[in-house]
Amino acid sequence: MIKLHDKYFKPYISAEEIDDAVTKMVQDIADDLGDEVPVFIGILNGSFMLVSDFVKKYPKPCEVTFIKLASYEGVKSTEDIQRLIGLTQDLTGRTVVILEDIIDTGNTLHEVHRIFNNEGVKQLLIATLFYKPEAYKKDFKIHYIGKDIPNKFIVGYGLDYDGLGRDLPQVYQLKTTQHMTNLVLFGPPGAGKGTQANFLKEKYNLVHISTGDVFRYNIKNETALGNLAKSYIDKGALVPDQVTIDMLEAEVEKNADAKGFIFDGFPRNETQAEALDKILESKDSKVNAMVALEVEDEVLVKRLLERGKTSGRKDDSDESIIRNRIKVYYNETAILKDYYSAQDKYFGVDGVGNIEDITERLCNTIDKL
Numbered sequence: 236m237i238k239l240h241d242k243y244f245k246p247y248i249s250a251e252e253i254d255d256a257v258t259k260m261v262q263d264i265a266d267d268l269g270d271e272v273p274v275f276i277g278i279l280n281g282s283f284m285l286v287s288d289f290v291k292k293y294p295k296p297c298e299v300t301f302i303k304l305a306s307y308e309g310v311k312s313t314e315d316i317q318r319l320i321g322l323t324q325d326l327t328g329r330t331v332v333i334l335e336d337i338i339d340t341g342n343t344l345h346e347v348h349r350i351f352n353n354e355g356v357k358q359l360l361i362a363t364l365f366y367k368p369e370a371y372k373k374d375f376k377i378h379y380i381g382k383d384i385p386n387k388f389i390v391g392y393g394l395d396y397d398g399l400g401r402d403l404p405q406v407y408q409l410k411t412t413q414h415m416t417n418l419v420l421f422g423p424p425g426a427g428k429g430t431q432a433n434f435l436k437e438k439y440n441l442v443h444i445s446t447g448d449v450f451r452y453n454i455k456n457e458t459a460l461g462n463l464a465k466s467y468i469d470k471g472a473l474v475p476d477q478v479t480i481d482m483l484e485a486e487v488e489k490n491a492d493a494k495g496f497i498f499d500g501f502p503r504n505e506t507q508a509e510a511l512d513k514i515l516e517s518k519d520s521k522v523n524a525m526v527a528l529e530v531e532d533e534v535l536v537k538r539l540l541e542r543g544k545t546s547g548r549k550d551d552s553d554e555s556i557i558r559n560r561i562k563v564y565y566n567e568t569a570i571l572k573d574y575y576s577a578q579d580k581y582f583g584v585d586g587v588g589n590i591e592d593i594t595e596r597l598c599n600t601i602d603k604l
């Protein structure tokens with residue numbers, strides 16, 4: 236995925252596919268024109284890349300030139316007559332092939348026809364790499380089309396979004412689903428995950444999905460997945476990954492308009508991490524970062540024992556149980572640290588200090604994503 240100005244674009248047409256489409260156009264045009272020496276005219280700026288690749292492939296002698304259409308200064312409407320820049324050559328009696336990067340509404344094509352009507356050309360042929368049939372509003376014949384595309388905004392291979400993107404060798408499509416920030420929040424017991432998740436979800440307008448809460452909710456409300464999960468728990472067995480994954484996916488689907496998620500307690504292993512990638516990919520999104528609160532064991536033990544005094548939680552009052560929970564955490568999550576590190580998505584954040592300082596450290600990391 237790429238970002239141009241304020242918008243996000245996803246890969247849409249590969250350089251190979253473009254090359255195949257250009258090759259096909261070249262062959263069709265060369266077959267039709269035989270030994271006629273055509274004048275290929277590219278419409279700037281968008282067509283520069285197409286024209287370059289096109290004429291390199293063209294098997295016979297040809298001429299190449301460019302023209303540019305520019306709106307008269309101060310005139311706003313897109314329907315306005317445009318001024319022509321660059322046509323200095325006598326085209327009388329010549330076969331002219333217009334090479335366009337894209338034909339959308341056909342307004343530009345209308346101008347092209349208006350201009351070439353007075354040039355006394357032998358024939359005017361229109362060739363476009365991309366064509367949006369749903370957007371085209373004119374009757375002019377388009378003789379050669381590289382590829383039909385849906386009525387969505389694209390960039391790359393000459394096409395721009397407000398000046399950017401023309402240089403890209405492949406074509407990207409505007410993402411219609413909004414950009415999400417998805418965090419996998421990690422930290423050993425006592426690291427302060429819950430506290431920080433609450434701040435982060437407010438600040439970044441994210442939905443906090445805690446696996447523990449999701450399990451409890453599904454079991455309490457006796458959803459199909461909840462009952463299934465309970466049947467394993469009651470037997471003392473581990474809930475299979477797929478059940479957990481399905482519950483998480485349902486939770487993501489429930490929040491279709493979310494600006495992103497904080498995943499807490501999920502994923503727990505590589506299978507789940509890969510499943511999460513797929514779930515987010517289907518929403519044109521991804522995990523942006525695994526953010527891990529790093530706190531030394533001794534500090535954790537002290538914090539949890541302190542908490543145990545007031546919370547009455549049994550597992551917070553026995554030091555050996557606490558130490559074991561911390562050990563289990565590191566054993567379980569080492570693999571995920573590797574998984575996200577390999578993608579440069581692991582960010583360790585110092586989790587010692589007062590709550591506001593830790594929040595600020597987390598925000599510094601997240602703001603850079």
Ligand code: IMP
Nearest residue numbers: 338339340341342343387388389394395
């Ligand atoms: P028309 O609507 O056929 O006249 O197309 C006008 C111009 O709009 C094209 O030459 C492009 O410069 C631009 N355009 C149309 N669709 C797209 C797109 O999807 N991406 C980038 N530019 C586009």
Ligand code: MG
Nearest residue numbers: 278281336337
């Ligand atoms: Mg154009």
